[in-house]
Every structure is written in structure tokens, then in C-alpha cells.
Amino acid sequence: MSSEEETSQTSSSSMSPPPPSSSTTTPTSHFIGKKEDIVKAGRVTKLVNGCRDVLVLHHQGQLHAMDVRCYHAGGALQHGDIEEFNGRLCIVCPWHKYKITLEEGEGLYQAVDDPTVRPLRTYWRSKGVKQRIHKVTEVNGGVYVTLNDSSEVIESDTYQTERYRTGLKAQPKPKPRK
Numbered sequence: 094m095s096s097e098e099e100t101s102q103t104s105s106s107s108m109s110p111p112p113p114s115s116s117t118t119t120p121t122s123h124f125i126g127k128k129e130d131i132v133k134a135g136r137v138t139k140l141v142n143g144c145r146d147v148l149v150l151h152h153q154g155q156l157h158a159m160d161v162r163c164y165h166a167g168g169a170l171q172h173g174d175i176e177e178f179n180g181r182l183c184i185v186c187p188w189h190k191y192k193i194t195l196e197e198g199e200g201l202y203q204a205v206d207d208p209t210v211r212p213l214r215t216y217w218r219s220k221g222v223k224q225r226i227h228k229v230t231e232v233n234g235g236v237y238v239t240l241n242d243s244s245e246v247i248e249s250d251t252y253q254t255e256r257y258r259t260g261l262k263a264q265p266k267p268k269p270r271k
């Protein structure tokens with residue numbers, strides 16, 4: 094398979110936030126780049142299958158792939174730091190610091206037992222899956238992404254429409270919340 098080849102091609106474009114593909118055919122893997130280049134860069138973004146902007150990152154020897162725009166308001170996750178919260182690796186959105194697990198795409202937040210009790214006792218909780226995570230594979234030094242075509246709507250789907258693809262590039266970034 095050459096660099097831009099794919100094992101099959103499906104088309105997907107609509108105005109509503111879609112899953113990447115609703116086909117029932119064998120999932121397609123899409124070439125992202127050579128592993129050595131991705132390891133060197135740490136992270137790359139790519140429009141996959143003409144319909145999905147995906148972030149592929151390499152961290153602690155593992156490859157991960159997810160929708161590149163944050164489920165909250167479309168923040169550019171490729172600029173996010175990676176940190177561990179409650180034993181789970183997360184990407185921290187640079188816009189408002191939401192935490193998204195690399196493995197599952199869950200949004201994590203810190204809850205408090207009782208806000209009237211001091212000192213506050215906090216613990217980490219999950220909001221559930223918010224960011225669409227894609228499957229990454231490595232074959233002969235090449236890195237491939239298979240889009241997660243689950244028909245379940247995931248919040249990050251909102252930012253995969255053409256409107257956001259073109260509109261967000263032109264908008265200034267909001268200031269991070271303090």
C-alpha cells in the first residue's frame with residue numbers, strides 16, 4: 094500500500110454531524126505517515142477519507158488517534174499537553190483545559206463531595222465518551238487509522254462538519270478560562 098492509498102473508499106458528507114461512515118463494509122484503514130516521522134513530530138493532523146480531521150499522536154511509546162477538535166467548543170487538541178489524571182493519560186485542551194482520556198475519549202472532571210465542607214474533598218469523575226477515538230495500527234513502519242464509524246453520536250462529531258473545518262480556521266482562539 095502506498096502512502097496515500099487506502100484499502101477501500103467510502104464517501105461521507107452531510108450537514109449534520111455524522112459518524113465517519115455508516116457503511117457496513119469492512120472498515121478502511123488510511124495511511125497517516127511513516128511511524129518514524131510521527132514519533133519525531135510527536136503529533137500530526139490529517140484529513141482522513143476526505144471527511145474527518147484526525148489527530149495522531151505518539152506518547153510514551155503508544156500511538157493514539159482522535160478527532161482533532163475538542164468536543165467542548167472545537168479547541169485545537171494538537172496543541173494540548175498530555176497529563177495523567179487519576180492514573181489515566183489525558184490530552185488537556187489548550188482552550189479551556191478540559192481533560193480527555195487518550196484511550197476512550199472520556200471527559201474527566203473533578204467533583205467535590207460536599208462544597209460546604211472544608212477542606213474540599215475532590216475526586217475525578219467521567220462525563221462519559223465525548224471525543225471520538227479512532228483505531229491506530231502500524232504495518233511495516235507505516236501508521237494507519239481506521240475511523241471509528243460507530244453510529245452513536247459523540248459530541249466531537251459536531252466539529253467535523255465543513256462549517257467548522259473552514260470557519261474555525263478564520264476565528265481567533267478564545268482566551269483560556271482561569
Ligand code: FES
Nearest residue numbers: 163166168186189
Ligand atoms: S474547546 Fe476544548 S476545553 Fe473548550
